[in-house]
Amino acid sequence: MGMTDVLIVGAGPVGMAGAIELHRRGASVRIVDREGARTKLSKAVGINSQTLELLEPSGLTERLLAAGIRIARANLHFDGKPLVTLNLDRADHRFNFILALPQSATEGILEAALAERGVTVERETEMVAFSRHADSVTVSLRGPSGEGEAIAGRVLGADGPRSAIRQGLGIPFTGARYEETWSLADVTLDWPYGYREVNLFLHANGALLFTVPIAPDRIRAISQTDNALALLPSGSVVRETHWQSTFHVALRQAERYQDGRCFLAGDAAHVHSPAGGRGMNLGIWDACAFASRHAAGTLDGYTAERHAIGARILAITDRMFRVARLKPGIAQSARNLVMRHVVPIPAIQRRIAPQLLGIER
Known part of the structure; x- marks a missing residue:
């Protein structure tokens, strides 16, 4: 042997x-x-910029890019109103997007x-x-x-x-489990935001919903509540649910x-x-x-x-x-103020975008 x-x-x-x-x-x-x-x-x-860079010598990146959806914008909302848009393509990197696959x-x-x-x-x-x-x-x-x-x-x-x-x-394997029951759903739906950008919907009560396109007619919705679909914004009509699940999340490291x-x-x-x-x-x-x-x-x-x-x-x-799940109070108000008035500044976005894309220098 x-x-x-x-x-x-x-x-x-x-x-x-x-x-x-x-x-x-x-x-x-x-x-x-x-x-x-x-x-x-x-x-x-989500496949980030660093992964695309790491897998390029093996020829995998070209195949992944051909199969996935390139996402260059992330929209943040608070209680149904726009908060800020993050332009990921401001990052100085040839893979200045998240690849959804x-x-x-x-x-x-x-x-x-x-x-x-x-x-x-x-x-x-x-x-x-x-x-x-x-x-x-x-x-x-x-x-x-x-x-x-x-x-x-x-x-x-x-x-x-x-x-x-x-x-x-x-x-x-030390650490602890978050207290919340999380949920996700992959759905085809009619809604105001299309299938080319990610969205983060924040709520005053601390609930959050994150959505990302995973196919030309399908999004992933994920929340730290037990029903992600209940947090879809007004005007959303779910046409088909492809997969739903609930789960718990932990923060642990060997x-x-x-x-x-x-x-x-x-x-x-x-x-x-x-x-x-x-x-x-x-x-x-x-x-x-x-x-x-x-x-x-x-x-x-x-x-x-x-x-x-x-x-x-x-x-x-x-x-x-x-930070995303902050509940009503000074911290939540300060977060929203920074999001509305500081994060839109181009120089700030150029600093934030690489972090969101997983770009390591």
């Missing part, structure tokens, strides 16, 4: 992006997932690119145990044909918030992202609020950084790099969420 350079557990966007980048850099890779097929759900829908489509593009490289996602294959050695990791797998073992130089856990890799390593030859990326390492659309993008950044460090022989520095970046992004998303 030969040894694979890297075994990736989890074939979502993070795991597949990592597999593509590792293969591009000359590593042998296997990728397994316990599900029988990639997701059919929209899930994560359902996760199901993103995964399809990634899996096709992997197949072209001769890498097949091994589905219905679960990691049931692993043991670490000085120069390798032995992984017990249970798949369609029964149980077997794989030997890898490194293991990358991209297996989500309940990561079996993280739990097997005994790495604490205390370290590596232990010996085992590493974590994506939701296995960090979870946070949807504010800013950074979740999948931060995970893909983890995976690309892992691939780069693997090729350079500098994996010892992976946690120091990624944990600090993850902590910063988690803090940003938490702050954005807390």
